[in-house]
Amino acid sequence: MSSRLETVLAAIDTANAADPSLERDGENERPAAFLYGQRMSAELGRVCPEASEHLKIAARGQHIERWKMPRSSYPEGRKGYLTWRRDQAAFHGERVAALMIEAGYAPDDGERVAQMLRKEGIKRDADVQMLEDIICLVFLRWYFAGFAEGRDPDHVLSIVAKTARKMSPAGRARVAAEFDLPDKLLPALAV
Known part of the structure; x- marks a missing residue:
């Protein structure tokens, strides 16, 4: 790992460690944004160990x-x-790009990661699509159960279908193979 990559990932972690919301991680509580960034990086490393530096930074800086x-x-x-999501994506892109420039990356590198965080090129850009697949996998692995709890089952099915539509065929296949989803949710993966 290059020193500037280490520097920017550490800067993202430091920023996210200030999250006042805590989330349980085993026996510990950690800042929610920090934990999310760690989960994104771990999932990316598992699914796409050959990921580019840009993709590694985008995954860690997603939230x-x-x-x-x-x-x-x-x-x-x-x-x-939708306005909130768009504004969040723009903010995340600008913030991460600034940290990248501080760490020694060129402005074009920062703009590339910002473009990925804004999800520009989903379904057309392999790195943007991989980022989206990782986001969906992290959601399903770590956040779906809490999200689904107490919600109308039809609404949950709708969310799973919308999530699946954003994923690549390989991502959907991974979900079907790795997650024990109820049978009624499986058709949502056959987009």
Whole structure:
């Protein structure tokens, strides 16, 4: 690992360690954004060990300082949600790009990672698609059960279908092979 990659990953971790929201990780509680970044990096390393530096940085910085722009600061409903997600992606891209430049990367490198974090090129750009697959895998592995708890089963099925549509065929195959999903959710993976 290059020293500038180590530097930028450490800077992302330091930023995310300030998250006031804590999440249980085994017997410990950790800042939620920090833990999410660690999970993203671990999943990327497992699924795509040959990932580029840009993809490694994008995975770790996917939710950098997410708590600074809470969902509650946007209007309710789909339009408010989509605006919040777009603004989050732009913020994450700008923040990570700035950390990359501080670590010695060229502005073009920062812009490439920002473009990945904005999900520009999904389904057309292999790195953006891999990032999306990793995001979906991390969601299913670590956050889906809590998300689904207490929700209407039809709504949960709709979310699984929307998640699957964003994934590559290889990503969907991995989900089918690695996760013990209820039979009624399996058709959502056959997009």
